[in-house]
Structures are given as C-alpha cells and as structure tokens.
Amino acid sequence: LRAARTELVLGQPFFGVLALSVELRESDAIPTAATDGKEILFNSAFMGTLSQEELIGVMAHEVLHCGNGHPWRRDERDMDGWNVACDLAINPIIRAAGLTLPKGALFNRKTEGKSAEWIYDRLPTLQIQAPEAGVGTPSAGGDDVLDGDGDGSEAKAQIAEWAERVKQAAEAAQAYGKLPVWCERFIDQATRPRIDWRAM
Numbered sequence: 001l002r003a004a005r006t007e008l009v010l011g012q013p014f015f016g017v018l019a020l021s022v023e024l025r026e027s028d029a030i031p032t033a034a035t036d037g038k039e040i041l042f043n044s045a046f047m048g049t050l051s052q053e054e055l056i057g058v059m060a061h062e063v064l065h066c067g068n069g070h071p072w073r074r075d076e077r078d079m080d081g082w083n084v085a086c087d088l089a090i091n092p093i094i095r096a097a098g099l100t101l102p103k104g105a106l107f108n109r110k111t112e113g114k115s116a117e118w119i120y121d122r123l124p125t126l127q128i129q130a131p132e133a134g135v136g137t138p139s140a141g142g143d144d145v146l147d148g149d150g151d152g153s154e155a156k157a158q159i160a161e162w163a164e165r166v167k168q169a170a171e172a173a174q175a176y177g178k179l180p181v182w183c184e185r186f187i188d189q190a191t192r193p194r195i196d197w198r199a200m
Contacts, residue, residue, distance in 0.1 A: 001024050001040070001042060001047065001055060001058075001059060002024065003052070003055075004052065004055040004056040004058075004059045005019045005020070005024075005059055007052075007056055008056060008059060008060060011178075012060070012097060012099070012173075012178065013169070013172050013173040013176050013178055014169045014170060014172070014173035014178070014179065015059070015060040015063060015064075015097070015099075015169075016169075017165075017168060017169035017172045017173070018063040018064075018066065018067055018165060018166070018169045019059050019060075019063045021063070021066070021162075021165050022035065022037075022038060022039055022040050022062075022063065022066060023038065023039045023040070024039070024040050024042065025039045025040070025041050025042070026041075026042060026043075026044050027041040027042065027043065028043060029041075030042060030043050031043055031046065032046045032058075032102075032144065033046070033047070033058050033061075033062055033144055034062070034143065034144040034145070034146050035062045035063075035065050035066055035071065035144065035145065035146065036071050036146040036147065036148050036149070037065075037066050037069075037071035037072065037148035037149075037158060037162070038148070038149070040059070040062045040063075041146075042058075050102055051100070053099075053100040054100050054101065054102045056099060056100070057094055057099040057100045057101040057102070058101070058102065060094055060097065060099050061087075061090065061091070061094055061101060061105075061144075062144065064090040064093060064094070065086060065090065065144070065145050066162055067162055067163075067165065067166045067169075068086070068089065068090065068116070068162075069158070069159035069162055069163070070082075070086045070116060070145045071145055071146060071147060071148030071158075072147075072148045072150070072151075072155035072156075072158050072159050073116065073117070073155075073159070074145075074147060077120055079143055080143065081120055081123055082116070082120060082145065083143040083144060083145050084106060084119075084120075084123060085116040085117070085119040085120035085123060086116045086145045087105070087106045087144070088106050088107070088108055088111040088114075088116075088119050088126075089111065089114060089115060089116045089119055091105050091106055091107055092107065092111070092112040092113075095107070108126055110126060111126070
C-alpha cells in the first residue's frame with residue numbers, strides 16, 4: 001500500500017496528495033479496506049490477493065471517501081445503504097481516472113456525477129446486482145466507510161478540513177500539469193457548502 005501511495009503521488013498527484021493525509025493501519029477486523037477519515041484500515045490477507053494496479057485503485061477509492069466527507073455525512077441513514085451510495089458516487093471517478101478497482105466494485109451509469117445523498121434516496125429504484133466480493137461491496141461482508149469522529153460542528157470542521165485538502169491536491173496536480181478534466185466537477189462537489197434544504 002505504501003508503494004501504491006508513492007505511485008499515486010508520482011503518476012496521479014491529485015490522489016497522491018490526498019493519500020498522504022491518512023495513516024495506514026492493518027486490521028483483521030476489516031474484511032477488505034475501510035476509512036474513518038483519519039486512517040485507512042486494511043486486511044493484509046485481502047490486500048495480498050490484489051495486483052499492484054488494484055492496490056493503487058483501492059488507495060484512491062478510500063481517499064476519495066475522505067475527500068467527499070463521507071465518514072461524517074451519514075447522519076441517520078442505514079450504514080449498508082450509505083456505503084453502497086458512497087461507492088456508487090466515487091467509483092465512476094476512479095474509472096474516469098484510468099485506475100483499476102478490484103473485481104466486484106459497484107457501478108451504475110445513472111449515478112455518475114451524483115452525490116451519495118442523492119443516490120441513497122434512490123437506491124430502491126436502482127437495479128444494482130450483488131457483485132462478487134470486492135472492496136467496499138456488501139458481499140465482501142464489510143463496509144468501507146466508517147463513521148468519523150465527532151458530530152455537529154466537529155463533523156463540519158472535519159469536512160471543511162478535507163475540502164481544503166482537496167483544493168491543495170488539485171493545486172499540486174495542476175502544478176505538475178496532471179489535473180484531469182473530471183477533477184473540476186469532483187472538486188466542486190467536495191468543496192461546495194451543503195445545506196439541508198428540507199430543514200431550511
């Protein structure tokens with residue numbers, strides 16, 4: 001995973017800079033890989049089954065969850081459904097970047113460019129076949145978006161901190177001439193203030 005992170009820094013600096021913001025920690029309690037916004041926890045047995053390209057994709061996948069603030073945005077939503085929605089929101093970005101995810105990663109064309117909240121509200125109407133076990137998939141027996149520390153103002157502060165990291169990562173990628181076109185939309189989604197219009 002450290003080698004995968006290094007390759008991201010050199011080849012895909014947007015993901016690489018974000019990946020430098022989290023610690024890596026082995027955990028047998030995690031079936032595949034997961035993040036709480038501070039660490040990427042990984043099951044070494046599962047990681048040992050992946051190619052180097054898939055390891056790079058997993059690293060990018062987990063840091064995109066952080067960059068989107070997913071560990072702090074679940075609120076009262078069902079954990080399994082939230083994880084599915086979050087994966088459907090970010091996996092198209094991984095694909096657009098030309099990275100490889102493990103077999104069984106969730107995709108649905110109807111969810112491209114949509115937020116995890118938008119997807120979650122429509123999960124019952126989206127036909128998603130249960131994939132083979134892979135990172136972040138329900139059939140793997142685990143959820144890869146864990147709840148981050150804090151709630152209320154603390155959660156908002158964490159989301160804002162990651163939004164700033166997303167901006168810095170984009171600036172670094174731009175400086176190296178490696179800021180992908182799709183990145184602009186992601187940056188807008190990750191840094192745009194979120195207001196619960198129903199509550200308003």
